Amino acid sequence: MPELPEVETVRRMLEAHVVGRRIRAVKLSGLGLRGGESPRSVPRRVKDRRIEKLERHGKYLLIGLSDGITLLSHLGMSGRWLFHTEPPGRAPKHVHVRIAFDDGTELWFEDPRRFGMLRAVETAKRYDDPALAILGPDPLANAPDPEALATAARGLKVAIKNFLLDQKRIAGVGNIYASEVLHRALVDPRRRAGTIDSAEWKTIADEIVAVLGEAVDRMGTTFSMYRTLWNEPGQYGERLLVYDRAGEPCRRCGGPVRRIVQGQRSTYFCPKCQSRAKTERIPHKTAAPRSKNRSRNPLPRGRRTPTL
């Protein structure tokens, strides 16, 4: 599922390629997206407006249009925005929104599993939309405050991994990067959030910024559906330390990476480096051994409502 770095990659590309273009028409597939919600009011509300700016909060993309309208977009599990300078006449089956610009270029929203979202809202009231109103701060716009996290977690029994996935706490961290952050911070993902001490919160907050920033630099991570605006996969997958590496050697200690399930989602960690007891920090090994038969299929199957 696309997380903050993947959405930020799409935002940057849209900013570079669609700002300034005027919308001539929008065609819909007619199928509902997340929760069955149909973007049917979108064509009427965005017609003849120019794209002015691209914002992002957590995993949400905010496409600001002229005259006070914003398109609020979420990629869900399998959504992607694709830009065509010479659009083919017919769109593939899973293209649900086709935005045609007056210069002949087109922007498509493709989403096979239809957990994505597209909604036209008033720009002045965009953060009042229920989807955005519940979100915590964006960790790239405002670096997470370790003291605020510690205060929020005080007394909580929820596992630290699930705390990090809660979009009300921090917007944008998802399953891939939560495992990576906790591995780099040497914190056991099963620990109760209320037992994390202030030094550990500081490390976790620092690693959130570092991991997300490095992933943005490499255009995110692709497991199945996510693509950049030009239909390219992200490049961060080769940098992952634990995610999707069950049974493979930990890049830090050489012991096997373990997969467990928390809140119906896979968590990957090194039981030795991330022991419940505190561990002295030592640097990561530089030359990482790679297995020949990597599983590329980390997500459970089935039409399950994801944590958005």
Ligand SMILES: [Zn+2]
């Ligand atoms: Zn290890």
